[in-house]
């Protein structure tokens with residue numbers, strides 16, 4: 796019998812002026828050291844959309860509005876099977892408020908820099924999608 800648990804994950808792809816909110820997974824967790832968008836496991840009965848908004852607030856302090864689901868990805872890691880719901884989100888704060896925002900170790904990265912960063916394997920299609928959708932040319 797397969798006893799591996801499948802986790803539903805809500806992830807916030809927070810976009811502001813073609814920049815994205817990104818952090819680094821801390822040591823001691825699965826995929827430590829990889830770049831990540833704010834997100835985490837959905838609670839029972841919680842939609843992936845609500846989870847993305849909640850996790851973003853918890854991890855970065857930023858209030859966001861979910862816009863639409865950009866991509867759904869299933870992936871088998873050594874540590875777990877995951878169902879990833881990548882939700883495009885926008886900050887609720889104004890531009891001035893955002894400048895003073897302490898993002899708890901998360902930072903804004905321009906879309907052009909995304910391919911240089913080291914994301915977990917399951918993010919590959921998403922990164923391609925963001926680059927093709929948000930690049931200037």
Ligand SMILES: Nc1nc2c([nH]c(=O)n2[C@H]2C[C@H](O)[C@@H](COP(=O)(O)OP(=O)(O)OP(=O)(O)O)O2)c(=O)[nH]1
Nearest residue numbers: 804806825826831832833834835836877915917918
């Ligand atoms: N946050 C986040 N997780 C990602 C990304 N890409 C990706 O494959 N993942 C995977 C890594 C983990 O297996 C899973 C997220 O689960 P997690 O363990 O970080 O969630 P959590 O914050 O609820 O963790 P915890 O409460 O159990 O400590 O999704 C990403 O861009 N952001």
